[in-house]
Amino acid sequence: MSEFLVIPRQAHDQLVIQAYQSRGFTADEAAEGAKLAAEAARHGIRTHHALKALHLDHLFGSAAGGCTPGAEIEVLPSRFPASERWNANKKLGQSVAYRAINRAIELADQYGIAQIAVDNAFHYLWGGGYVMEAAERGYFAYTNCTSALAEVVPFGGKFPTLGTNPHSWGIPRGAANGFPIVIDWATSTVAMGRVQALKREGKPLPPGAAVDAAGQPTTDPDQVASLLPFGAHKGYGLSLINELMAAFIGGSLPTLRGRAIPPGEKKTPAFYFQIIHPEALSGGDFACGRSQQENLQAVIDDILGHGNDHAMLPGQLEAAARQRSDAAGGLLFTAAEVAEFNELAAELGLPPWDPASLAKG
Amino acid sequence: MSEFLVIPRQAHDQLVIQAYQSRGFTADEAAEGAKLAAEAARHGIRTHHALKALHLDHLFGSAAGGCTPGAEIEVLPSRFPASERWNANKKLGQSVAYRAINRAIELADQYGIAQIAVDNAFHYLWGGGYVMEAAERGYFAYTNCTSALAEVVPFGGKFPTLGTNPHSWGIPRGAANGFPIVIDWATSTVAMGRVQALKREGKPLPPGAAVDAAGQPTTDPDQVASLLPFGAHKGYGLSLINELMAAFIGGSLPTLRGRAIPPGEKKTPAFYFQIIHPEALSGGDFACGRSQQENLQAVIDDILGHGNDHAMLPGQLEAAARQRSDAAGGLLFTAAEVAEFNELAAELGLPPWDPASLAKG
Numbered sequence: 001m002s003e004f005l006v007i008p009r010q011a012h013d014q015l016v017i018q019a020y021q022s023r024g025f026t027a028d029e030a031a032e033g034a035k036l037a038a039e040a041a042r043h044g045i046r047t048h049h050a051l052k053a054l055h056l057d058h059l060f061g062s063a064a065g066g067c068t069p070g071a072e073i074e075v076l077p078s079r080f081p082a083s084e085r086w087n088a089n090k091k092l093g094q095s096v097a098y099r100a101i102n103r104a105i106e107l108a109d110q111y112g113i114a115q116i117a118v119d120n121a122f123h124y125l126w127g128g129g130y131v132m133e134a135a136e137r138g139y140f141a142y143t144n145c146t147s148a149l150a151e152v153v154p155f156g157g158k159f160p161t162l163g164t165n166p167h168s169w170g171i172p173r174g175a176a177n178g179f180p181i182v183i184d185w186a187t188s189t190v191a192m193g194r195v196q197a198l199k200r201e202g203k204p205l206p207p208g209a210a211v212d213a214a215g216q217p218t219t220d221p222d223q224v225a226s227l228l229p230f231g232a233h234k235g236y237g238l239s240l241i242n243e244l245m246a247a248f249i250g251g252s253l254p255t256l257r258g259r260a261i262p263p264g265e266k267k268t269p270a271f272y273f274q275i276i277h278p279e280a281l282s283g284g285d286f287a288c289g290r291s292q293q294e295n296l297q298a299v300i301d302d303i304l305g306h307g308n309d310h311a312m313l314p315g316q317l318e319a320a321a322r323q324r325s326d327a328a329g330g331l332l333f334t335a336a337e338v339a340e341f342n343e344l345a346a347e348l349g350l351p352p353w354d355p356a357s358l359a360k361g
Numbered sequence: 362m363s364e365f366l367v368i369p370r371q372a373h374d375q376l377v378i379q380a381y382q383s384r385g386f387t388a389d390e391a392a393e394g395a396k397l398a399a400e401a402a403r404h405g406i407r408t409h410h411a412l413k414a415l416h417l418d419h420l421f422g423s424a425a426g427g428c429t430p431g432a433e434i435e436v437l438p439s440r441f442p443a444s445e446r447w448n449a450n451k452k453l454g455q456s457v458a459y460r461a462i463n464r465a466i467e468l469a470d471q472y473g474i475a476q477i478a479v480d481n482a483f484h485y486l487w488g489g490g491y492v493m494e495a496a497e498r499g500y501f502a503y504t505n506c507t508s509a510l511a512e513v514v515p516f517g518g519k520f521p522t523l524g525t526n527p528h529s530w531g532i533p534r535g536a537a538n539g540f541p542i543v544i545d546w547a548t549s550t551v552a553m554g555r556v557q558a559l560k561r562e563g564k565p566l567p568p569g570a571a572v573d574a575a576g577q578p579t580t581d582p583d584q585v586a587s588l589l590p591f592g593a594h595k596g597y598g599l600s601l602i603n604e605l606m607a608a609f610i611g612g613s614l615p616t617l618r619g620r621a622i623p624p625g626e627k628k629t630p631a632f633y634f635q636i637i638h639p640e641a642l643s644g645g646d647f648a649c650g651r652s653q654q655e656n657l658q659a660v661i662d663d664i665l666g667h668g669n670d671h672a673m674l675p676g677q678l679e680a681a682a683r684q685r686s687d688a689a690g691g692l693l694f695t696a697a698e699v700a701e702f703n704e705l706a707a708e709l710g711l712p713p714w715d716p717a718s719l720a721k722g
Contacts, residue, residue: 076644087646112441183598247660287625299607302615
């Protein structure tokens, strides 16, 4: 009847926290890593839950020198009161991102807009999670980062020199208006994981998504060497923004990220966070006597009206997944995922979750 | 040998200033309108030069109640020192935009990041021109606005409820690094003007660019009723950002813009401007002892290297057009455009430009 098993959040968090701590992460870091993983699972983001996070940490992070458990964030001196510059010293990305969002909110409360630029970072996984949290707290939020590997070919080129470089925006809606709007995607047409999935299913890629080893467009997943930006020169421009912002922050050559590097070089990604206080935007002159939030809802109703019943707001699928998770009383995982969590539990010397005794959701 | 005639900038500006003043605009407004028009022509932006600007003003602006010559910008009180809220009172969009960029730069010099939200605006034409100017002055710049008409169907819908809502980013490069990077495009796959051009040429649209009156995808320019966002749900999300930001500022229903409205309603677009001081981003830890600008150039060289000779930077075509204009000693227009300028001159009682005596460029 259902494909998912329900893991109570507390059980999930206990296991994930213990996994992070066994790798040397502090209690704070482990809790922040578990929180982002739980929120990803809760919102149906199956590509960025705990199993993926711990796998990435193993491949590129604490086991590979890319991430330093217990590292301290250095807040560098800045002459600009609405801006902070952080050296993350390769601290766990989720910890850095949650703290950056919190700090940027404090600054936006004072200045109306605020930014945090983060150098020497390690993967924060799901950018949408951070801007969603800020939007739920009532703020406009934005983040971008550079990806771990250069897999994307610039528009007009043939060799991959750009990351899949995601952008994430969160737009707040008052309690009466429903879920926060979260616009969150990579600047490649598809992710490399999607290419692997299509290969397994024996299906072609959409046109304009990838090139072969010679830099020629291909829809054959077996021939794919690199990805293409979405929307031709427009998505290319969006991918460039992350690389160039990172260049201003302290990121080095995109083709070095996630690879062996010459002495004196860097291969860390960079993060950028921005928060806007919605009151700082209000001209106070809304039509028909509406409040700011009523005006927002009227605009949304207009956009989705006029017969546009099949159009959706970004964030709607995530909100539906969250509702389903919350109704089920926990986080939803497939039987295969539960088996993988149980392998993790065994490594940590913890008892397994018994699929037969788990609720279905 | 050449398709263009060279109009000296001073002659262009005199004519355009006089045209604006004849419509009641102040000397300042006329000069700002002429400046944006000249910069658009100089950079090869043939869709937003003086003829287009004056035509738009006639259709939707000073002759139609959409733009008020001589209007004063009201700077509304704000408790947020890095943010300003402006009521443009339908002042000429170019004047408002140049002033907003200047003011946001002053604020970014103090706070590292700054924003100006503008309500009750009128079309500013070429967003790329404002962020390019800011980038030339050494700042990261961003602007978006809502378009005059709702011509774009939301992803999954069938009725146009979104503007072609452009985004413009300017990224500064030191003098040694060359032209500023300008990422500047509408969020529709093509503009309605492009549909008209394809219709005249008897050519099909690219797939995924437009729908017919029933909301079904079409590539036949004769059947096009509305446009589609570029990049499916991703471009849709980017178009939503402009509408929702405008909703927070004071914009009303997108389908009312540029149309007859019920009492109590508004149909003005909104503008958003943001400036970042690049020093506020720097983590000060660039690989191989590079400066921030040297690091930027190294990243760009990496992206465009590795055989990517045919890839370009956004802003490169505009920089080439500018070089050509400056080498020719003026602004380049077609004979048909010069004839149109001469009609304008005749209306104003000014002598025409003699095509035979104009240099070719």
